[in-house]
Amino acid sequence: MIELYPFLIEAIQILIVLLFAPLFVGWIRMLKCWFQGRTSAGLFQPYRDIVKLFHKDVILAENASWLFRFTPYLVFGVTVLAGGIIPILSLSLPFATVADVIAIVALFAIVRFFTALAGMDIGTAFGGMGSSREMMIGSLAEPAMLMAIFTVSLISQTTSLSNMADMLIHKEFILRPSMAFALLAFVLISLAETGRIPVDNPATHLELTMIHEAMILEYSGRHLALIEWAGMIKLFLFTTIGIASFFPWGISTLPSNAAIGGLGNLISISAGIIFLILKLGFLGIGLILIETGLAKMRIFRVPEFLGGAFLLSTLGMLSYFILE
Amino acid sequence: MMTLSPFVLVSLSILIIAFTLILVPLFARHQKILIYVSFPLMAISSAIAVIAGIWSVAVGIPESTILSIGLPDLPFHLRLDPLSGFFLTVIGLLSFFVSIYSTGYCKGYAGKRSVTHLVIFYSLFIAGMFLVVLSDDAFFFLISWELMAIASYFLVMFEDELIENRRAAFLYLVVAHIGAIAILLSFGVLAGATGLEGFSGYTFDAMRQTEFPLKWATVAFLLAFFGFSAKAGVIPLHVWLPEAHPAAPSNVSALMSGVMLKTAIYGIIRVTFDLIKVFPLWWGAMVLVLGLITAIMGILYAIMQNDIKRMLAYSSVENIGVILIGIGLAIIFTSFHIPVLAALSLTAVFYHSINHAMFKGLLFMGAGALLHATHKKNMDEMGGLIHYMPWTSTLFLIGSISISALPPFNGFISEWLIFQAFLLSPSLNSPLLNLLIPMGAALLALTAALVAACFVKGFGIAFLGHWRGLHNPPLHRGGLEVNWPMRIGMLLPALMCLILGILPTMVIEWMDKISDELVGGKIATTAGAFGWLWLTPVAHERASYSGAIVLLWIIVVVMLVYILLHSRKTAIHRVPLWDCGFEKITPRMQYNANSFSMPIRRIFGFLFNIREQVRLSNATLHPSFPNRLYYRLRIRDRFWGWIYKPISESSYWISRKFGRLQQGYIHVYLIYSFITIIILLVFAR
Known part of the structure; x- marks a missing residue:
């Protein structure tokens, strides 16, 4: 018999991913407004934006192909799938x-691949520019990301994110140099992968600097809503990957089967949600400190930035093999 | 009455090829009938070979036979064991697809040029590849190897009116033969070291039973590795590959890139793991380092190309690099006596071999379809083809996704397995390796990410955007689509890409006998509590992946969101392109192949010999008011200048010096003979 209880937790987690992601973005924007001395539009503005976009008609260029129309759905689906896998509430999903x-x-x-293709589909210079830059950034950020995560997975002897978090929670805490390198690299990469300052600026449409916005410039209506929402989820997920691989304490570790009993599980899941909110709140502040403290980089300084991250993460792995 | 066995089947398959060759002269005057008869026969023969291969791997018992043809006292030995069965399957699968494709593709030549010798050498080429993996002695191996090399040389020369094709074919011939000499010498060393009298040491069986001293094993390994690397296109022996593969007709390029390179991989595995069976650590480290260099340089070269077939050829160099990384890891782990990890690396090698055959075959066939429809190879003259070639574009997209190692397609599985091999490697008792393994993982990750960039470029420039060519394409949609045999020939490998991506456990269970036989270990495909849907190479707590569920989830969510969003009517308005009010937007303002790769060129440009020039037209009155700019970009392989040019120049120099001996007078030559005889009399009494 298949137990339904784990799937209930899974469903709750996916719901949280869908709902918390815009909230997290709203929190970041609110903080940013406060830091810059502006009045914010409120915590719930991202919801309003998404709802507004869903109600609008779609304006599509004449020569848009099926790929252009298919990409938003794929991007959204794949991002939500990732949201179902990362241990956000419980380790036994x-x-x-x-x-x-x-x-x-x-x-x-996959998300990057298809967004870049969609950017080239219409055949405007902006789309191609965005795609070309995005693939350049991706081809440096992705290996750096893998290396940072690999360092953690070498320590925990597994590549499953849940088991990695499990190992970290249950092993006694040691300050490892390799982890420090990996964490630093991971922060740099997350900034690049989620299109934040100093790599990309989500709030601008300035042609000299924009990357992600250039690719999706031709989208409108529900397509844009899906892509924007997926983008918010991506930011949320990168944060939670960071939490799971570096600060997993607080995620529910109870095996999710009925034998443990509903109440204990419910408490641990609720505690997990509260921990999550606290961590996200603090990480949002950290992100905003970086964003307001730094200026957007020139596009050809970005490879140096990412190359630095790549070096740091490789150093982390090297120090694991040599020192530990 | 012979009982049916894999070996009987494969003999049947070779007999069908021979039968096809006999038929060719009969139909030489009726080119269309020739195409419709010979290629389906080749497809049947390949299909039979696939069945034989799958069967022999599944049974796992080697079968061998001795044919008393060839030289006296040197009979041909043939053997079909799981390793050759596996490569037979790979070769047969792709040649089956390509033969179907060729039925449609070669029709394009009908009325323009004779395809008779294309058919002859195509059949010989496939027969040669089958025989290479079947042969069980050095003599027959080299004969098959040469048959394959010569047949493919003539195929590269097929369109011989173009000087670059002749040059490419010559270069290919030279490199192939330097490689063949090295392989011959390597077998000579091995046969000599068996210590058997006469010629009996030349069989693989004799070599298998010998324990080679390290000194001779090293010599033999280095020679064999050099020889097979020349065939596989390992950097720096790769320069012929991006010349020869694009020059051949596209169906042949698909075979050359997809499976001919794999025969070299087969050779390396056969000689290292089956014949020599000595595994010093530094061999593995050398193979690993060469693999890493090949992978990263191959993909960087691929990104710089504008010719779609050259791009694919360089990408084959990269994939060979990835396979070598796996082989290097397997040697390292075997030398440390960790059979499970060696088996994991070898499984990744085999998986990547079959994957690469499928997606690279598909992509080369797609490039052939583009060539067939547009008569162009330069992707800067294409664009927007997704509207004109719906089938080809979708299938090419599947190939691009697979090669970029994106789940749920097959490329991801083999890459994932290699990453697992890297990550499972414990701290080894060697400082060099503790440095090399993390660096290797880093470079492999970089390679994988660059592949995606390369194929976004390839697909995006050729199929998306507006048509970039000078002449307008046909106006109606789907107007350039290729014929049905070509579509089916591409559809089948695309399906294989998906099947290999979602059913890895079954494939690995089928082929784990090979690694068991070679390194004495297998990987646990379905360890722990999970079923066949999950791939768990070592233990389920370590790592698991399920392509099928990823695919299912993506389909379900995409459909769900689509239905939810379309329950309420929001209209779609098709409008002209927004041109920022400029009103003169032209297709030439799109990003093209050069501009797309510019950021990566800028980062990794130091590895290449790049010359970039911007020049004003002469009619410009003042530099501040240019009326036309000319842009030139030239990217060269540095290895050409470093290695090949000095060698070719010095060999020309030496031959010029020797040319002085040639006086053209008969009495001078008589004096030469006289002097020779005197010298011989003095020294060779």
């Missing part, structure tokens, strides 16, 4: 075995 951390990185690569 039924979906956690579907893909390990390499596969999660590859899922984000």
Whole structure:
């Protein structure tokens, strides 16, 4: 008999991913407004934006192909799938075995691959520019990301994100140099992968600097809504990957079967949600400190930035093999 | 009455090829009938070979036979064991697809040029590849190897009116033969070291039973590795590959890139793991380093190309690099006596071999379809073809996704397995390797990400955007689509890409006998609590992946979201392109192949010999008011200048010096003979 209880937790987690992601973005925007001395539009503005876009008609260029129309759905679906795999609430999700951390990185690569293709589909200079830059950034950020995660997975002897988090929670805490390198690299990469300052600016449409926005410039209506929403989920997921692989304490570790009993599980899941909110709140502040403290980089300084991240993560792995 | 066995089947398959060759002269005057008879026969023969291959791997018992033809006292030995059965399957699968495709593709030549010798050498080429993996002695191996090399040389020369094709074919011939000499010498060393009298040491069986001293094993390994690397296109022996593969007709390029390179991989595995069976650590380290260099340089070269077939050829170099990384790891782990990890690396090698055959075959066939429809190879003259070639574009997209190692397609599985091999490697008792393994993982990750960039470029420039060519394409949609045999020939490998991506456990269970036989270990495909849907190479707590569920999820969510969003009517308005009010937007303003790869060129440009020039037209009155700019970009392989040019120049120099001996007078030559005889009399009494 298939137990339904784990799937209930899975469903709750996916719901949280869908709902918390815009909230997290709203929180970041609110903080940013406060830091810059502006009045914010409120915590719930991203919801309003998405709803507004869903109600609008779609304006499609004459020569848009099926690929252009298919991409938003695929991007959204793949991002949500990643959201079902990463241990956000509990370590024993039924979906956690579907893909390990390499596969999660590859899922984000699917998103990038198709967004870049969609950017080239219309045949405007902006789209091609965005795609070309995005693939350049991706081809440096993805290996750096893998290396940072690999360092953690070497320590925990597994590539499954849930088991990695499990190992970290249950092993006694040691300050490892390799982990420090990996964490630093991971922060740099997350900024690049989610299109934040200093690599890309999500709030601008300035042609000299925009990357992600250039690719999706031709989207409108529900297509844009899906892509925007997926983008918010991606930011949320990168944060939670960071949490799971570096600060997993607080995620529910109880095996999710009925034998444990509903109440204990419910408490641990609720505690997990509260921990999550606290961590996200703090990480949002950290992100905003970086964003307001730094200026957007020139596009050809970005390779140096990412090359630095790549070096750091490789150093992390090297120090594991040599020192530990 | 012979009982049916894999070996009987494969003999039947070779007999069908021989039968096809006999038929060719009969139909030489009726080119269309020739195409419709010979290629389906080749497809049947390949299909039989596939069945034989799958069967022999599944049974796992080697079968061998001795044919008393050839030289006296040197009979041909043939053997079909799981390793050759596996490569037979790979070769047969792709040649089956390509033969179907060729039925449609070669029709394009009908009325323009004779395809008779294309058919002859195509059949010989496939027969040669089958025989290479079947042969069980050095003599027959080299004969088959040469048959394959010569047949493919004539196929590269098929369109011989173009000087670059003749040049490419010559270069290919030279490199192939330098490689063949090295392989011959390597077998000579091995046969000599068996210590058997006469010629009996030349069989693989004799070599298998010998324990080679390390000194001779090293000499033999280095020679064989050099020889097979020349065939596989390992950097720096790769320069012929991007010249020869694009020059051949596209169906042949698919075979050359997809499976001919794999015969070299087969050779390396056969000689290292089956014949020599000595595994010093530094061999593995050398293979690993060469694999890493080949992978990263191959993909960087591929990104710089604008010719779609050259891009694919360089990408084959990259894939060979990835396979070598796996072989290197397997040697390293065997030398440390960790059979499970060696088996994991070898499984990744085999999986990547079959994957690469499928997607590279598919992509080369797709490039052939583009060539067939547009008569162009330069992707800067294509664009927007997704509207004109719906089938080809979709299938090419599947190939691009697979090669970019994106789940749920097959390329991801083999890459994932290699990453697992890297990550499972414990701290080994060698400082060099502790440095090399993390660096290797880093470079492999970089390679994998660059592949995606390369194929976004390839697909995006050729199929998306507006038509970039000078002449307008046909106006109606689907107007350039290729014929049905070509579509089916591409559809089948695309399906294989998906099947290999979602059913890896079954494939690995089928082929784990090979690694068991070679390194004495297998990987646990279905370890732990999970079923066949999950791929768990070592233990389920370590890593698991399920392509089928990923695919299912993506389909379900995409459909769900689509239905939810379309329950309420929001209209789609088709409007002209937004041109920012400029009103003069032309297709030439799109990003093209050069501009797309510019950021990556800028980062990794130091590895290449790049010359970039911007020049004003002469009619410009003042530099501030240019009326036309000319842009030139030239990217050269540095290895050409470093290695090949000095060698070719010095060999020309030496031959010029020797040319002085040639005076053209008969009495001078008589004096030469006289002097020779005197010298011989003095020294060779």
